[in-house]
Amino acid sequence: MSDEILIIDKDTSHAKALGVYLERKRMEAYLASTCEDVMVLFDNISTEIVLADPGLPDMQMISLLKQIKTTHPKLQIIVMVTPDQFDHAMAELKHDAVHYLMKPVKSTALDMAMYQARSWISLNSRLEANEKKLKVFRHTQNLFQQLFDEVPCYISVQDRQFRLTATNRMFKNDFGDEIGSHCFEVYKHRGSPCQHCPVADTFKDGQPHTTEEVVTSKSGEQYNVITWTAPIRNGDGDITQVMEMSTNITQIRQLQDHLTSLGLMIGSMSHGVKGMLTALDGGIYQLETGLEKNDKERTQRAFGQVKQMTGRIRKMVLEILYYAKSRELRYQSTDMVEMADKVVGDAMAIASKNGVRLEANISPSLGFVDVDPTWLQAALVNFVENAIDACTYDRSKDDHIVKVDAFETASDRICFIIQDNGMGMDQETREKMFTLFFTSKGSQGTGLGLFIANRVIRQHGGSINVESEIRKGSRFQICLPRSQSDPPKRVDIPGKELETEKDETDNQK
């Protein structure tokens, strides 16, 4: 609150009288009678209130007051004029003055004017302080919003019904701008709350909780996340909302899976190799003894076995090479009828050895397609051989058949349907069959075949659709585009890519 006041009046005795009055009210009064006095005093005192007679009709003081008001906008000017100058003064100064008093100034009127001026000053200073606070608040808010948005994890704020009330940028990017939706709908595509919910736990006990979850993004990708929760309290200390922060650890989990798979691979592969070598040994033994005994039938059977084992070992070595080495597919225009015939021809021997009928229905109008013939043929053989294996392992019936259909679709895609009535797949096998090192064939599988076959089909821009029912059989539909519009894709080393291959879920039952 100002303690100083500048009194401007040509009538010095009137000024003095006012000064005495105001000093009694504990104010320090400075007196000025000319414009020069005002200017000198104004430079030396820090008054916020001026009580002035503008000395009309002379306009000099009026312009000085106006000028001072522009340079000191907070200055409160109280004007005192004789009644005949009252309107003139008001017309000239307008809002530049806070109050107009009639001369001779009465003490009550002066007190009221002083009170009003002081109120204005006080209001102004509070407004200023608030403005400053608001600026700091805006800056802090901006900073926190930036922090909230830029934190490299998903943040959501939820109410007691698990409705999202705020989400950060990363959350919006991967899960959509879903304010108002339920957390379980957005994260897990569920219709009801999850059984163990860390947010519910935090609402209950006010403590932070952590869980590991698998969530599904708006584009259908699955992420492994570690979730932390923290309570948000109101002024009374009651929990009104809970913040949930989730860190995406998918890559770490994939790396772990991959390392586990690598360990499994070494076991499964060495096991597979041992089995094949034993079978090859068996073939050689039978070949030797067959020749010794002049047993034509045994020799023939042995020869077939040696041939089959050599083929299997060759295939396994190729698969290991494919897995271990980065290579590019070599596309060339390939006669698909010829390839389909080769695929069926390759599988025929194994089918007949295992008592499985192999029926092929190859459309003669498949024509030529841009593919890498070596790898595509290997992939297709893999599907057919798997179908035969599924029949061989099936003990629930005697009559087994594998059907291979190849045709052209209306949308100019070449499709192969490989269908068997073998043992079928359970859900776990269906979900994991394209995963690296997953095998359902015990010692006879390496877990590489379908992984690579799937990869090859995908690199050709193709799709795989699988239907299967346990003990009834499986149906694989593989479709390829006729031409490769993109340049040949590089086959990455799966170990570096950290990718667990999955089937094309959109096509999969």
Next chain:
Amino acid sequence: MKKILIVDDDPNIIDYLTTLFEDNGYSTFSARDVKEGLEIAKKETPDLITLDLEMPEEWGPRFYRKMCQEKKLKNIPVIVISGLSGGDHAIGKAVAFVSKPFDRENLMKIVKETLQ
């Protein structure tokens, strides 16, 4: 003639062992999984069983456990023939663990000694 039951999921290995044992004067039966193996064992009461460890559905040790629950089967000697590393402890009471790929003469020596 002594009877040997071969339990292995790989038909090529069954073929091999069948020929090998028959060439050495034994009669053989074969099964490609635990269920079938137990059925044949109960029916034929073999003098010796060769058992693979890793097979689809149920694996070797389960076969052994189930066979030990049968009075007339529990004393039949079992030779484990497997490519599983560290599989030699899977069936503690087996007369021998033969690792794939095996030495033919060594296997026959064990078989002959067991069946004497």
